[in-house]
Amino acid sequence: MVNFLKRNIFSQIVVNDYLKIVLVCTIFFLFIFPNKISAQQEFVNGYYMFNPLAYNPAITGVNDRLIISGIGREQWTGLNGAPSTQFFNFHTPVFAWFDRYDRMGHVDYPTGLSTGLTVLHDAIGPTQYTRISVPVAARVRLSRSGIRLSLGLSFDGSRFSQDLEGLRGDEENYLDEPRNFLDFSTGIYAYHTNWFAGFSVSNIRGFDLTDEYGYKFVPHYYAMGGYAYELNDDLVLRLTTMATVVVGTPFTMTITPAAIIKNNIETGLSYRCNDMIGAFCSFTLWHNVKLGYWYEYPIGIKMNEVGSTHEVMFQLMFDRFKKKVVSPRYFW
Numbered sequence: 001m002v003n004f005l006k007r008n009i010f011s012q013i014v015v016n017d018y019l020k021i022v023l024v025c026t027i028f029f030l031f032i033f034p035n036k037i038s039a040q041q042e043f044v045n046g047y048y049m050f051n052p053l054a055y056n057p058a059i060t061g062v063n064d065r066l067i068i069s070g071i072g073r074e075q076w077t078g079l080n081g082a083p084s085t086q087f088f089n090f091h092t093p094v095f096a097w098f099d100r101y102d103r104m105g106h107v108d109y110p111t112g113l114s115t116g117l118t119v120l121h122d123a124i125g126p127t128q129y130t131r132i133s134v135p136v137a138a139r140v141r142l143s144r145s146g147i148r149l150s151l152g153l154s155f156d157g158s159r160f161s162q163d164l165e166g167l168r169g170d171e172e173n174y175l176d177e178p179r180n181f182l183d184f185s186t187g188i189y190a191y192h193t194n195w196f197a198g199f200s201v202s203n204i205r206g207f208d209l210t211d212e213y214g215y216k217f218v219p220h221y222y223a224m225g226g227y228a229y230e231l232n233d234d235l236v237l238r239l240t241t242m243a244t245v246v247v248g249t250p251f252t253m254t255i256t257p258a259a260i261i262k263n264n265i266e267t268g269l270s271y272r273c274n275d276m277i278g279a280f281c282s283f284t285l286w287h288n289v290k291l292g293y294w295y296e297y298p299i300g301i302k303m304n305e306v307g308s309t310h311e312v313m314f315q316l317m318f319d320r321f322k323k324k325v326v327s328p329r330y331f332w
Contacts, residue, residue, distance in 0.1 A: 043085045043122045043129075046270065046278055046294040047071055047313045048224075049240045049256060049331070053089050053118055055222045056200035057135035058152030058189035061114020066092040069315040076298070078307025081125035091116025091135065099141055111140045118154075127215075131158045133185070147192050154185040156202075160209065181207045187222075194228040196331055221245040228260070228330035236260040238268075238330055250274075260330060266292075274300050282313065290315040 045051050051071055052059045068090040076082035096112030118133040137152035161178035187200030202220045209215045226240035237259055244252040252275070258268025263284070270278040277299055282292030294311035 043073075043083070043087075043120065044075070044272075045071065045073065045085070045087070046280065046296055046309070046311045047292060048242050048254065049226070049258075050282070050290075050292065050313055050315060051087060051089075052198075052224065053091060053116065053135065054087055054120065055202070055242070056152065056187035056189055056198050056224065057133075057154035057185055058137050058150040058187035058198060058200065060091045060116050060135040060137035060150075060152055061093040061112070062137075062139060062148070062150050062189065062191060063317075064093055064096075066090065066318040067315065068318075069313070071311060071313045073294075073309065073311040075309045076306035077310065079305070082306065083122065083124045085120070085122045087118070087120050089116060089118040113138050126163045128161045128163070129158065131156055133157075135185075142190075145192070147190065150189045150191075152187045152189070152200075154202075156183045156185060157181070158183060160215070179207075179209065181205075181217075183207070191331070194230070194330060195226065197225045199223050216248075218247050226331055234262050236263075236330055238266075240331075270296065272296075276309070278309075280311075288317045290317070 043054075045054060048055065050069065070088045071086070073085040073087075074082070075084070091114060093112050093114045099111045114137045116135055118131075118135065120129075120131045120133075122129040133154045133156045135152055135154040137150050139148055139150035141148050158181045159178050160181070183203055183205045185200060185202035185204065187198060189196065189198035191197075200222045202222070203217050204219055206216075206218045209217070222242060222244055224240070224242045226238065228236050228238040230236050237257070239255070239257050241253065241255045243254075252273060254270060254272045256268055256270040258266055258280075260266050265281070265283055267281040268279070270276075270280065272278075275298065276296040278294060278296030280292060280294040282290055284290050290313075292313040292315075294309075294313070296309045296311075298306055298308075
């Protein structure tokens with residue numbers, strides 16, 4: 001009878017955990033699929049789970065550490081003029097204070113302000129796009145158990161240009177003067193030790209270059225979520241997902257199941273709807289250095305037209321405040 005009760009309790013725990021995972025995925029599938037294609041969609045990033053600041057400014061400083069990271073991505077290597085993306089960022093808490101949930105003997109600094117800097121460069125054929133962003137976020141703790149909420153705002157400066165010198169042929173009327181734009185992004189992010197959920201909007205103002213370049217930048221809507229289930233001290237299963245909605249372009253959703261081994265090795269697979277399948281592996285060295293490699297291969301109508309994609313990632317982590325670690329981290 002005792003064994004039967006133990007099995008029942010364990011089964012209920014496992015079922016509840018899987019229900020949470022299914023719920024996260026289901027929420028993202030509720031997005032409406034647009035059917036008109038005319039707008040320009042921003043860069044695609046395989047390592048989105050290690051590069052969330054590119055999509056949501058509310059993630060600034062949520063891990064209470066100084067984080068420095070960079071990503072290099074070469075997409076569709078078999079195609080001439082294929083996308084090439086480089087991304088660099090750092091973010092850190094700059095001010096923290098105690099709240100009513102702080103516990104004796106533990107310094108969590110769960111509330112405070114954070115800021116950072118992100119630099120993005122994206123090249124596709126003759127097109128060059130560079131963006132420099134300054135995110136600012138404020139976070140608070142909502143419960144004694146450690147549920148936190150962060151609100152973020154990012155001020156973005158962008159430059160868009162095309163090198164048409166080699167493409168103009170005999171044309172006399174061509175434009176290659178760079179165009180500069182100021183825009184902003186905003187987001188919200190809730191998280192705990194083993195789960196997170198966030199929503200953000202970028203290119204809120206947007207800008208229209210259809211008369212000169214044939215591009216129109218419109219607001220991008222991102223939703224992210226993840227859940228980690230600890231099987232034992234050496235193995236954690238993690239599921240992350242991100243959905244993107246851009247008016248005028250197809251709906252995009254990426255699902256990435258992964259395993260974390262001894263909190264040092266992370267490996268998994270990824271699937272982006274009707275676009276690619278991929279795999280990745282990353283290693284944590286010296287407790288504060290993370291290196292990773294990402295590979296993906298196109299599917300659908302593109303698989304015979306373009307090559308595979310390669311992505312490398314590095315991340316440096318430094319304690320910003322002296323504090324006692326009270327729980328492991330399964331997300332960036």
